[in-house]
Amino acid sequence: MKQNKTVIQFDNVSKRYPTGQSGVEGINLKILLGEMVFLTGHSGAGKSTLLKLITAIERPSAGQIWVGGQNLKTLWRSQIPILRRNIGVVFQEHRLLFDRSVFDNVALPLQIAGFSPRDIPRRVRASLDKVGLLHKEKVLPITLSGGEQQRVGIARAVVNKPPLLLADEPTGNLDPELSGEIMLLFEQFNQVGVTILIASHDLALIGQLKHRVLTLSEGRLVSDVGAL
Numbered sequence: 521m522k523q524n525k526t527v528i529q530f531d532n533v534s535k536r537y538p539t540g541q542s543g544v545e546g547i548n549l550k551i552l553l554g555e556m557v558f559l560t561g562h563s564g565a566g567k568s569t570l571l572k573l574i575t576a577i578e579r580p581s582a583g584q585i586w587v588g589g590q591n592l593k594t595l596w597r598s599q600i601p602i603l604r605r606n607i608g609v610v611f612q613e614h615r616l617l618f619d620r621s622v623f624d625n626v627a628l629p630l631q632i633a634g635f636s637p638r639d640i641p642r643r644v645r646a647s648l649d650k651v652g653l654l655h656k657e658k659v660l661p662i663t664l665s666g667g668e669q670q671r672v673g674i675a676r677a678v679v680n681k682p683p684l685l686l687a688d689e690p691t692g693n694l695d696p697e698l699s700g701e702i703m704l705l706f707e708q709f710n711q712v713g714v715t716i717l718i719a720s721h722d723l724a725l726i727g728q729l730k731h732r733v734l735t736l737s738e739g740r741l742v743s744d745v746g747a748l
């Protein structure tokens with residue numbers, strides 16, 4: 521499902537860290553509503569930096585970024601939580617809380633966002649159902665396989681139905697079969713309209729899926745294949 525509304529726009533964006541290290545340089549980029557896009561490149565190419573700029577974890581040294589029509593330059597510090605509420609993030613190491621149940625892990629973003637306790641169980645179960653883990657809601661994450669833990673991480677990222685989902689090496693720790701299953705899940709979310717940007721160096725997997733691929737090299741966007 522692709523439409524012409526721009527969800528992410530970078531205009532000549534550069535990020536230089538305080539150490540003097542360059543994260544990204546001169547990035548121009550548009551991602552449209554409903555797209556599923558891979559971001560690839562060598563280690564240190566700037567993939568994580570680009571994702572962190574979208575969530576305003578890092579701020580650009582030059583250039584402008586729009587997310588969901590909002591210019592991040594004019595975003596007040598107090599507005600950052602609102603921006604992040606609209607972006608689900610999936611990490612490689614999924615960052616689950618190991619002393620809390622699967623249910624509690626997925627419920628966490630809803631509690632932080634101030635959802636009514638009456639609404640939370642229904643939303644958590646709907647999200648766990650989407651990733652096929654409804655039957656595991658009571659267990660501790662440590663008892664799950666790596667692939668299942670990653671699916672809990674995805675359920676947590678999508679539980680408040682963000683229109684934009686970012687993933688940083690979501691299959692980095694998984695074997696090819698499980699990686700394929702995780703990508704299938706992302707495709708399912710994309711099919712219901714979620715815009716998705718996935719940083720991955722798994723070229724074999726990316727090559728099997730027919731989506732737009734952005735390639736970074738030394739902080740620069742060197743190719744953009746399959747764009748609309």
Ligand SMILES: Nc1ncnc2c1ncn2[C@@H]1O[C@H](COP(=O)(O)OP(=O)(O)OP(=O)(O)O)[C@@H](O)[C@H]1O
Pocket residue numbers: 537538539541542543544561562563564565566567568569570721
């Ligand atoms: N907090 C930081 N302080 C200083 N330099 C940083 C910081 N974060 C990243 N960098 C530098 O910015 C460049 C891009 O790093 P980034 O983590 O964005 O790359 P990446 O493509 O995500 O790499 P990887 O695939 O290894 O995770 C690298 O040279 C890195 O050393």
